[in-house]
Amino acid sequence: MSNGVVKSTSQIVQKEMIGRNYDRITGGDAKVSSTFVPGNLNELLMCFDIANNLPEINAIQNAMRKKSGDMIMEAERAGHSEDVCTYVKADIGMMAKGNIAPNGKPFPDPDILLLSYTGCFTFMKWFELLREQYKCPTVMLHVPYAADGKPTRNMRDYIVRQLKDEVIPALEKVSGIRFDIDRLREYLRKSAIAEDDMVWMLESTKHRPSPIDCYFGGVYYMGPIFTAFRGTDEAIEYYRLLRLEIQDRIDKGLCAQTPEGDMPEERYRLVVEGPPNWTSFRDFWHMFHEAGAVVVASSYTKVGGIYDYEGFRHDPDHPLETLADYCLGVYTNRNLPTRVDMLVRNISEYDADGLLINSIKSCNSFSAGQLVMLREIEKLTGKPGAFIETDLVDPRYFSAANVKNRLESYFQMIDQKRRAGGSAAIVA
Amino acid sequence: MRTFIGIDLGSTTTKALLVDENKAVLGRGITNSRSNYDVAAAVSKQEAKIGARFTLLNQVLGSGGGAARLLADLERNFRLEQFLSELGRLEENCEAHLGHPRFKDGRTALREALSSVFRRIEAEAPAIYAPGAGRKSDFFRDIAGSRFMSLAESASREASLSFESMLNIYDKSILDVESKVSSDDTVSRQLLNGLSRAYREADGVDVSEAEARAALEKALSFELEETYVVGTGYGRVRLPFPKEHIRSEILCHGLGAHMMFPGTRTVLDIGGQDTKGIQVDGNGIVTNFQMNDRCAAGCGRYLGYIADEMKIGLHELGPIAMKASKAVRINSTCTVFAGAELRDRLALGETRPDILAGLHRAIMLRAMSIISRSGGVTNEFTFTGGVAKNEAAVQELRQLVRENYGDVTINIGADSIYTGALGGASFAHSAVARQEGA
Numbered sequence: 118m119s120n121g122v123v124k125s126t127s128q129i130v131q132k133e134m135i136g137r138n139y140d141r142i143t144g145g146d147a148k149v150s151s152t153f154v155p156g157n158l159n160e161l162l163m164c165f166d167i168a169n170n171l172p173e174i175n176a177i178q179n180a181m182r183k184k185s186g187d188m189i190m191e192a193e194r195a196g197h198s199e200d201v202c203t204y205v206k207a208d209i210g211m212m213a214k215g216n217i218a219p220n221g222k223p224f225p226d227p228d229i230l231l232l233s234y235t236g237c238f239t240f241m242k243w244f245e246l247l248r249e250q251y252k253c254p255t256v257m258l259h260v261p262y263a264a265d266g267k268p269t270r271n272m273r274d275y276i277v278r279q280l281k282d283e284v285i286p287a288l289e290k291v292s293g294i295r296f297d298i299d300r301l302r303e304y305l306r307k308s309a310i311a312e313d314d315m316v317w318m319l320e321s322t323k324h325r326p327s328p329i330d331c332y333f334g335g336v337y338y339m340g341p342i343f344t345a346f347r348g349t350d351e352a353i354e355y356y357r358l359l360r361l362e363i364q365d366r367i368d369k370g371l372c373a374q375t376p377e378g379d380m381p382e383e384r385y386r387l388v389v390e391g392p393p394n395w396t397s398f399r400d401f402w403h404m405f406h407e408a409g410a411v412v413v414a415s416s417y418t419k420v421g422g423i424y425d426y427e428g429f430r431h432d433p434d435h436p437l438e439t440l441a442d443y444c445l446g447v448y449t450n451r452n453l454p455t456r457v458d459m460l461v462r463n464i465s466e467y468d469a470d471g472l473l474i475n476s477i478k479s480c481n482s483f484s485a486g487q488l489v490m491l492r493e494i495e496k497l498t499g500k501p502g503a504f505i506e507t508d509l510v511d512p513r514y515f516s517a518a519n520v521k522n523r524l525e526s527y528f529q530m531i532d533q534k535r536r537a538g539g540s541a542a543i544v545a
Numbered sequence: 546m547r548t549f550i551g552i553d554l555g556s557t558t559t560k561a562l563l564v565d566e567n568k569a570v571l572g573r574g575i576t577n578s579r580s581n582y583d584v585a586a587a588v589s590k591q592e593a594k595i596g597a598r599f600t601l602l603n604q605v606l607g608s609g610g611g612a613a614r615l616l617a618d619l620e621r622n623f624r625l626e627q628f629l630s631e632l633g634r635l636e637e638n639c640e641a642h643l644g645h646p647r648f649k650d651g652r653t654a655l656r657e658a659l660s661s662v663f664r665r666i667e668a669e670a671p672a673i674y675a676p677g678a679g680r681k682s683d684f685f686r687d688i689a690g691s692r693f694m695s696l697a698e699s700a701s702r703e704a705s706l707s708f709e710s711m712l713n714i715y716d717k718s719i720l721d722v723e724s725k726v727s728s729d730d731t732v733s734r735q736l737l738n739g740l741s742r743a744y745r746e747a748d749g750v751d752v753s754e755a756e757a758r759a760a761l762e763k764a765l766s767f768e769l770e771e772t773y774v775v776g777t778g779y780g781r782v783r784l785p786f787p788k789e790h791i792r793s794e795i796l797c798h799g800l801g802a803h804m805m806f807p808g809t810r811t812v813l814d815i816g817g818q819d820t821k822g823i824q825v826d827g828n829g830i831v832t833n834f835q836m837n838d839r840c841a842a843g844c845g846r847y848l849g850y851i852a853d854e855m856k857i858g859l860h861e862l863g864p865i866a867m868k869a870s871k872a873v874r875i876n877s878t879c880t881v882f883a884g885a886e887l888r889d890r891l892a893l894g895e896t897r898p899d900i901l902a903g904l905h906r907a908i909m910l911r912a913m914s915i916i917s918r919s920g921g922v923t924n925e926f927t928f929t930g931g932v933a934k935n936e937a938a939v940q941e942l943r944q945l946v947r948e949n950y951g952d953v954t955i956n957i958g959a960d961s962i963y964t965g966a967l968g969g970a971s972f973a974h975s976a977v978a979r980q981e982g983a
Contacts, residue, residue, distance in 0.1 A: 526793035530831045
């Protein structure tokens, strides 16, 4: 425990894992790839002994350390507009400020830029800026948008062909290591083991009370699977440990774990759509904690890839095809009706009180269409929804009083609806 | 008697409302929010109790014999009594502040000048509260303040004194006056004095002064028990009572609008710093809401800022805009930019009414966007909040609703500024009903 924050063993283990990865990236011995979270190809990078550096995660780390504000200002001074995605600006600003990793050592220039999700146009522009800066090889895996909700066979074949013809040769060239498909199969087999425990974690919130929070807590629990650890023994061990911890909480009937300790009472169960705010993460979580609100499912915990909708697991028997499926299945690569269906199912299967949308103004991937989704989901579930706006890593755009005001209104709206219970006589 | 109270602590004004056992409204009270919400809550509550005394007096008097006229006369004269007593307190405070060493040299001259200002305001006071006299504001600070500024300026000029010194004394003194909440005894005395004044000018009233006095004493004899108080609005966390007594203004406005107009399905509330689009079901239960985020452009303060820029009173904006022959296009997303555009348009020769019409349209365009986000307008549509009193704003709203949603019943109540407080009072009533039913 530090700074009064209650941490579990799995959290301490994860912190050490992240620290080791930053040490590897900054150590100078390994080749380094910069890549993004959604649909990343960690197992493939591992086949070439390439360390995985994720600029989005760096932006998040800097935001939670209260450093992103200055970095964003730095990027704005360099000419990046106020409206640009703040992950990008935090990254550009970090480079301008010496490119220091969270472990205090300078990031090396990446050896390759690997883009494996093209649903976000900003990602492409981001990498163009990085390519300009680092003058290193840049590989772009084009992932078609699943406009009809479900990826098609053609889309999968198209990605596999790109992997064979472009991505793998580029990684071989950068690393000097020949691609070994059996090595990939072994990593994928390990991914699937960790993924089983990870899905168990996601579904543990069906319990009443929910033993964990699957939005604020969820971003920690998703960390290893979405970053540099999928396919490793460390991830298998992490999720095994996490599962034991959660099972213990269920056995003891504990409410969700938060940085302030166990929630004393579970009053509201919510499904949340959209990324969290990182600069005021603890304050934001506290607003839920003090109201007794737990998030039982969230779309953000599907941002890297989706495991609990169609039962996806990495499949070692079809190694390249499974990588293609993973890239295609990313949450924001799905059309709005599919996202609506996913959230509706979450609300019903997790017995939630309703849907809260945290809309990020500078993130079109997530935000476009959210109001339409809200209406549709309200209509389909009959449960109340609410809408708040914050930002990813720009501290200027988190208005605590306004967010709290809307959250309180929403919680009371749920209370009012419960009290009414369909009766016309009691309205307050 | 048991009363259930809702207090809506807004950024500009604080409203309180009392209901009885049957949820019938007994009294409403309003005051400016100041920087002190505790005092604002206490003052508005006392004002609502005063309103309740009038309701009770009306019940005792009945409707015949010129009772309505008597109540109107009493109201004016009571307000005059209240004004004079606050003016007296203001003068006492000024006298106390004169004791400060910095006024040592010119103290006598300042005292004389201040005294002349107060005597003149006292002399003007009956005209301010005369039948049919229009007031730009009902708040003591506004009425006394504007007269003080004007009279002190000429008094200081005549006596070759520093106007700044007089202003400084006033600024310090008014704060103390505003922070004092009148006791029930003071209110009773002011009401009885007001009644005596009313009878000095009584006309068209059959009720004798003795009968009226007995009725008033009876109305004052009811104990108004504060059975349960619910707070809402931006300052609600400052209210000195438990968390369970605090309700979101979204829910209060939704329920309040339903109580005023039971057919309500969509509510627009434009307050000082926020605009709310609320959807309610047939029981007044909120089903969806949206509020302005990050930016308060298009709210009541927007109009306040424009009024300041134009050096006119907030109440004058609507009437001037109603004289417009066209609406000049004005930015709706930034209050400060709107101020700049206003100066620009004036420089280009556009008329003030046309510019103001454009500003009112800008506010309503912003409101329409928020309503759309909450789910659009469903019949019936109820408009609440301070801006609902502005006829130019209402005119623009009606037009935009018609253009976008066709024929929709638009409800605007005379007491719409109390919608949140009414919802709060209803929550207070229900909380007690639940406790007693449990």
